[in-house]
Amino acid sequence: MGKSKRNSPKPGGNRAQRLAERKAALEQATQSVTRPFEGLAAECDLVALREFVPSATATLKLAPEVAAERPVVLATVLPGAVAALVRAGDEPSGYVGAQVQYQGDDPAADIAAAILWTQSAEAGDSLQAAQSVAGGPRLADVIDPGADLELTVHQDFDWWVPEGVQPDPQVAATIEQAKQAIMPSARLDLGADAIGAPWWVDAGEKAHVRWVRPENEDDLMLALARLHASGGLHMGEGSRFAGSFRTHGLLVPVFDLDPERHANEWIGAAKEFGARLAAAVAVDAPLSAEERRSRDGLRSRQVTLR
Known part of the structure; x- marks a missing residue:
């Protein structure tokens, strides 16, 4: 009937080897600096x-x-x-x-x-x-x-x-x-008091704003959830919140935009959104049930670059 395969070696090496590889990967991740540019104005x-x-x-x-x-x-x-x-x-x-x-x-x-x-x-x-x-x-x-x-x-x-x-x-x-x-890009100039770095790019069928924010990731996610629940997570007509990604210890909200409008035409709407977001970040009350649902939905669409 042949030998049982239950105890046969599995592809990818033995258990000790797999554990060693996993340990090495964890050590490498631990050595990586989570927020390398923290403390720099730029x-x-x-x-x-x-x-x-x-x-x-x-x-x-x-x-x-x-x-x-x-x-x-x-x-x-x-x-x-x-x-x-x-x-x-x-x-x-x-x-x-x-x-x-x-x-x-x-x-x-x-x-x-x-x-x-x-x-x-x-x-x-x-x-x-x-x-x-x-x-x-x-x-x-x-x-x-x-x-x-x-x-x-x-x-x-x-x-x-x-x-x-x-x-x-x-x-x-x-x-x-x-x-x-290359895709046409621009840094939106929102004035000296603006928070973070909003970058516009024309990707062809759509344009985007990727807004790198300096706040703590968790605090910013809560603020985005509050805005989403209240209908304020947008940059005006012709915009749509597309999601967010994490990189170098920061959270980056992304908006899809009408590509027919030039980068400078979004400055006013970006300032208004920036003010709404700053106000939402300042709120320290617990999330409501609707806001918690918004947070869970936003997290499900979040990706990590590194």
């Missing part, structure tokens, strides 16, 4: 640049403790998704990438290591992966933590090549290919 924009903004740059204000040999520009992504490079020229500048090919457990430490690398590298050099070390400098140690980012949003990647320089055919083809895939 936290919300840093999260946006790292996760979904296609093309933007900002010259960083370095900390006085950093012996700055050259200026440093933070960019969404650099050619080849390298961690950093030093552009050749009469006045070489350092560039560091937010979206990189090789990612460590602490993005703030990686970007800090890349910034420091640009100060000693030779013009024309590039850094494939940042070499941060445990206990070493983090981003708050090498830039002014109280400074916002003075962003320049680009609708192409022509800035990859210095002005007046003719790229070789391969580089030109890469830039053109990237340009064809």
Whole structure:
């Protein structure tokens, strides 16, 4: 009748091996920094640049403790998704990438290591992966933590090549290919008192606003639930709450928008929603039954990027 398969080894290794693999995965998750940019005035924009903004740059204000040999520009992504490079020229500048090919457990430490690398590298050099070390400098140690980012949003990647320089055919083809895939984006300017970083993008059939918020995730979810239950979870006519996602320790509400309207046409509605949300965050009363149902529904549509 043949041997019973009940005690036969199962695919994927024995139990001890599976437990070891699970333990290693848990240790790696524990080592990852949950909220890497916490404490920085530019936290919300840093999260946006790292996760979904296609093309933007900002010259960083370095900390006085950093012996700055050259200026440093933070960019969404650099050619080849390298961690950093030093552009050749009469006045070489350092560039560091937010979206990189090789990612460590602490993005703030990686970007800090890349910034420091640009100060000693030779013009024309590039850094494939940042070499941060445990206990070493983090981003708050090498830039002014109280400074916002003075962003320049680009609708192409022509800035990859210095002005007046003719790229070789391969580089030109890469830039053109990237340009064809880029989606028009804009940072909504809601004024100095605005909370978080609202980013608009034209995705074709729909436009979206992804609003990176600095509040505690649980507190923000409760506020969204209150607005949902009261019918205030929207950005005016032509908008619809699409859901939210979690990344780098922050919660990001997302709204679908009428693509026929330009980004600037949503500024008024965004200000009104921001005021409603701030008021809802300030409420500390327990949720009503309807608000609890709204919270459970919103959580069921939430995803986690990292």
